[in-house]
Amino acid sequence: MQIFIAGATGVIGRRLVERLTDVGHDVTGLVRDDDGAALVEARGGTARYGDVLEPESLTTAMAGAQAVVAAQTALPVKDKPTDEDWARNDRVRVEGTRNLLAAADESVQRFYFPSIVWIARLPDGSPFDEGADRHPDRATQSAADVEDLLTQAASERDFDVTILRLGFLYAPDAGHTHQMGEQLLAGDLPIVGGGPLGRRDAALSLLHADDAASAFVAAMDAEVTGLYHVVDDEPVTVADFFDAFATELDAPSPRRVPGWLARYFVGREQVNVLTKSFPTDADRFRRAVGWEPSFPTYREGLEQVVGTWATDGTIRESSTGYEWGGAGTAESLSAVMAGP
Template sequence: MSVRVLVAGTTGVLGRALLPVLRERGHDVVPLGVDLLDRAAVLAAVRSAAPDVVVHQASALRHPDALTRTARLRAEGTATLLETGIRLVAHSIAFATAPAGAAVLDEDAALYLDAPDPGWAATTAAVAALEASTLAASGTVLRLGVLHGPGTQYAADGAIGAALARGRYRQPADAHGVTSFVHVLDAAWATVLAVEAVVPGLFNITDDSPAVGAEWLPGLAALLGGPPPRTIPADMAERLLGWFPTYQLTRLRGASNDRARQALGWKPRFPDWRSASPPR
């Protein structure tokens, strides 16, 4: 059944993937053309569009203060969208969980609210606010894995992909952190299913192959034609790479996609980070 979908966040890599799929499925798609942090403008735009469902995937990753701005979009922007009373499908992140317990976690795992990095602590606090408010309103939250594919940091022309191809990325000696990736097209397809299924709840949208840093980092470098990353001592990693890359490669937990498979009928067409194209 066709529905009218208002999408907040249409110009980024995921927006460019999502809109064509929604339209191919016969849905009437309306981009939100106002600043999500302008409450009055958002409420007026939603009233004018009169959608059946709102998709919130807005971020500000190219903003000079990307973490702070994205946190506001997740917390304040979500609250404004929920004021409208329209059913919400909101994007969250599967890699905001605390680094405790099993190597691969489900949706019941605690978020990393006490992260030692202030930027990441603010990010997880905003994620918690988005998830709690959306779930309280019987909405759907999709916790996306680390995006890969065209337009992402891990593509050949992305920041990390280009650095790996040129031999300019470093690997900590203790690269045992687990990353769960998801291809942008798989993330888009999961969003379409959430729009259509009307299943409230919290779902990890990740591929089938959580991978440790010592596996995927040199593996991706090889796929991109680059040399193996040079190994650096663990105690030098944060200074050379930054807090989050070091955390991702050494302590991050992966995320299970079992709940999304069962409740949404979704499964990834790109089974792991190596996948350049879906299987035939």
Template sequence: MQVFVTGASGWVGQKVVAELLDHGHTVLGLARNDAAADKIARAGARVHRGELTDPASLRRGAAQADGVIHCAFIHDFTRFAENCEIERRALEAIGDELSGSSRPLLVTSGTGLLSSPTGVVDERSRALGPNPRIATEQLVDTLAERGLHTSAIRLPPTTHGAGGDHGFTPRLIALARATGVAAYIGGGDNVWAAVHRVDAAKVYRLALEKSAVGARYHAVAESGIAMRELAAAIGRGLGVPVMSKAPGAEAAAHFGGFTAFASMGCRTSSQWTREQLGWQPDRPTLIDDLEHADYFAT
């Protein structure tokens, strides 16, 4: 298949491109600048110039493809709601181009949007609440109702791998380095699901080849890592003390704008994804990655 990939030069997108090429697909990668174009070309993919804020460029890319994988997002959290609306319009444009065909569209979402009264979320769970990113998941269903072959890949809070500064775990490392303390909130029992980005890329490729309309797939290798365990690994890596911060003012003073993320948690199942796609993650766990990779290099 010829696959149009947005975010092709990004943290996860780079590995998605490599996975597709390794399995005989060709890739057209969206590039918003020369640096992104260079990464995409060096990976062996074709370059398509454009960006999320230019719907016409997205339609032109989708027009050349047998399928689309959407990995891009503008990671400026000071304009989060605006960037979610940009993403919604971008997906609408791609959907318009794919309308009337069976060409698949895979949309990236996150397990962090989910909650469950049982404490465990799975692929049947649906995102609810005020978070503006939820509109992306809802659009998957809207497009499916219009006859498009859409599905979503949900990534966990930490999609890790050596050499990266992307995602929540590097934020915790930077905070521990700045404050001299690797902290968690309360008893540190809240958990983050995790996956290595190479394993995540396999889910995208398998879902492209096998996806069901309207399905959600969980690229989750570890269902839940306790925050106190993650803080302990960061403390070992940096050689700083590990301590609890009381919920409320003490936690907010330490974590600042990251407090909500540091306190969130939900155990996440990927059993259905593994059964449907035949996916078996085999890359290092998050804690093993922290022990042996270069997260703490300065």
């Protein structure tokens, strides 16, 4: 297919460019500058300049596309994002998708959207599936809005929509994964828990970014439509994830901080994602396309993350263990609380 990707330089987008071209698709990536063009072209894609917030730039960029991936975000990277920061992300996600829909001509047959599973987490923290009601918060409302926008557009126009709700993403080149690793080595990353003393742990469903990309390729090959959850095999508590990460890095065991206290430093949205459980599974997606994750659990995924960092110079060995080198390249528009 001729595939157009908005957000082609992001953690998922750049993986999609490479994987889709590897299996024979003709991929065009939307970029805003020469650095973005170099990223897309190095992975086998064709770069076209434009901006999802500039509708006039999209008509030419999307010409001939048979499938569109709406993976654009503007996720804030501040320790405590403001409402203005979230409003910018809302605009890129929602208005950007509206502009993509308006620019899509009769050649477009399919739209794909990487959403997030925790917009449907249940108030009591129990397991849920694709049929659960959504409960978005300030950080994730825009993902819910895009789901609605695409679903409505598909009912009015002649194309299909596939929404993959992804688990909590991590990867060697993801900005928040870099932040976690650096802070763990410095002894500055606490386990944020619920309850007065922070002893109540949330169970999260995770997904390595490589597996997120492979899921989209599998969905395209199988030509499935509709809504699916895509996560790895084993939900994990924040405490176990951070402890395992620290062990891989030979870093100090992280201390605990209650969520009510952490809100003063990082904001409500970041605390919400770490203290409210969202255990789910990918059973429906697996039955539909036969997909399996390359990293079945966080254990294999964290081993790959740390191994990559040791190779590319992000971390280096010292007399007391690893220390942060920072030579690796992180995705700058990645945030833990609002998804891909």
